[in-house]
Amino acid sequence: AGSGPELHIKTPLLESIPMTKVAGCPVYIKCDNMQPTASFKIRGIGLRCKKALEAGYTRIISSSGGNAGYAAAYAARQLGMPATVVIPESTSKFMADKIRGLGADVIVHGKVWDYANEHALQLAKEDSSAVVIHPFDHPDIWEGHESIIVEIQDQLHGKKPDVVVTCVGGGGLLCGVVQGLQTVGWGDVPVVAMETFGAESFNAAVKAGKLVTLPDITSMCKCLGALQVSPKCLEYHSKYPILSCVVPDKDAIGGCLRLLDDHRILVEPACGAAVSAVYSDVLGELRAEGKLPKKLGCVVVIVCGGGAINLQMLLKFKEDCNL
Numbered sequence: 001a002g003s004g005p006e007l008h009i010k011t012p013l014l015e016s017i018p019m020t021k022v023a024g025c026p027v028y029i030k031c032d033n034m035q036p037t038a039s040f041k042i043r044g045i046g047l048r049c050k051k052a053l054e055a056g057y058t059r060i061i062s063s064s065g066g067n068a069g070y071a072a073a074y075a076a077r078q079l080g081m082p083a084t085v086v087i088p089e090s091t092s093k094f095m096a097d098k099i100r101g102l103g104a105d106v107i108v109h110g111k112v113w114d115y116a117n118e119h120a121l122q123l124a125k126e127d128s129s130a131v132v133i134h135p136f137d138h139p140d141i142w143e144g145h146e147s148i149i150v151e152i153q154d155q156l157h158g159k160k161p162d163v164v165v166t167c168v169g170g171g172g173l174l175c176g177v178v179q180g181l182q183t184v185g186w187g188d189v190p191v192v193a194m195e196t197f198g199a200e201s202f203n204a205a206v207k208a209g210k211l212v213t214l215p216d217i218t219s220m221c222k223c224l225g226a227l228q229v230s231p232k233c234l235e236y237h238s239k240y241p242i243l244s245c246v247v248p249d250k251d252a253i254g255g256c257l258r259l260l261d262d263h264r265i266l267v268e269p270a271c272g273a274a275v276s277a278v279y280s281d282v283l284g285e286l287r288a289e290g291k292l293p294k295k296l297g298c299v300v301v302i303v304c305g306g307g308a309i310n311l312q313m314l315l316k317f318k319e320d321c322n323l
């Protein structure tokens, strides 16, 4: 959809020998850390921005924990649109500078993303030419993220995964993965939806059977920091096999460290939460609980990436977790 070249790239699907050894079955990693803006976000945000331009909007206003804003700034630059990105105080200066580096105006507003989003909506009320790009809750975002599964099907050359592992912040990636599985005819493939304690807005909603607003984000995984997930996630949870799992921050940081050592890939703690499904053997627990087949022939883990990380930050996280 949308005219002209896509803003995202097709990323590698690698068979991970180290993760295969840990899991005891073939594990493939989808390396969306290699996208132009270091995370999967550009898939859905790029499509959303292209469609907004076609609909006649001439200015982008994005609210984000960081990566969605980085993707929106990149998309706006590629499409020739001015962009304003509103981020909360919990987003690092390191990330704010990267977003500014793409030419976007950056406004810091509120303690966590939800308040930054309120401010973005306020700004758009004053400018009818502007469109607010939500980081996770819009059909164009989910449609754009579907491409990650479409690529995986092509790259598995006829093999079908027994499970796809991803992580959840506001749930945009989860919705895109679930929709993508339906699109390629893998609607029965279970999805393991990873979160960290202190950001587990999806798990809380699943347990309560309704949307839940967390009181605050206390996890180190700030980019999973949405106080409430998209309602679409809950709808999909009632229709498709989605297994919600929560790990402590130290498992997410441990996942980042293992991924760096095993594959020389440096990602944000949110992504560490996804790979911790293998490294902290969440998959083994799910198999023992009978929630996944005892024998797995093919596991795919979405390496969602994240730009707000560097070696010094990761080593600080490592120290904070006494790892």
Ligand SMILES: COC[C@H](NCc1c(COP(=O)(O)O)cnc(C)c1O)C(=O)O
Pocket (backbone or CB within 6 Å): 039, 063, 064, 065, 066, 067, 068, 069, 113, 135, 136, 167, 168, 169, 170, 171, 172, 173, 174, 222, 223, 224, 225, 226, 268, 270, 271, 304, 305, 306, 307
């Ligand atoms: C507050 O932040 C929400 C969103 N980040 C979300 C995010 C996710 C989760 O994606 P989601 O579930 O929100 O679609 C995973 N992995 C990474 C590296 C992310 O940055 C943002 O950037 O505005």
